[in-house]
Amino acid sequence: MNPDTLLSWQLWAILSAVFAALTAIFAKVGVADINSDLATFIRTVVVLVALGGLLAATGKLVADGPIGPKTWTFLILSGLCTGASWLCYFRALKLGPASLVAPIDKLSVVLVVLFGVLFLGERPSGTEWIGIALIAAGAVIIALK
Incomplete structure (x- = not known):
């Protein structure tokens, strides 16, 4: 390695x-x-x-x-x-169920990005925003199971 x-x-x-x-x-x-x-x-x-x-x-x-x-x-x-x-x-x-709790918990990823933008001045690219939107959509879809 x-x-x-x-x-x-x-x-x-x-x-x-x-x-x-x-x-x-x-x-x-x-x-x-x-x-x-x-x-x-x-x-x-x-x-x-x-x-x-x-x-x-x-x-x-x-x-x-x-x-x-x-x-x-x-x-x-x-x-x-x-x-x-x-x-x-x-x-x-x-x-x-763990299979539903963990993905919803991972909405923290979306919140980290939003808080990073608001409080740390971070600027995700367009591609990164698409990825964040997909994470959020995935968590919502799983939560509606």
Whole structure:
């Protein structure tokens, strides 16, 4: 494998999609017999322990320099949104089929683009907008199943 491939954002994005898909399947089975909020808590503890272990093992548990207030603010907001998303996702998996919950959850892709345009000044191309519209249409079609 080309060393540059290991650093490409596309590879990491594909791996993220694979792990997100597995998350849905494993979570659907795992949440079947317990409260969805407790399931989310257990998952969160596992994430914290696993990531803490990885950071400790690689020597990256410390910052390269001071962490500024803006960084703290936005990481805290991101963490709160992650928690809210996970709670909603696990509740949806508890109540509905993974094959319908996950595609609707992926409307987040469409929202990321819209928020990126509104708040980050990103400018998707015409082709990219077509792709985003297809993602949105696909999620709506699946939701109307």
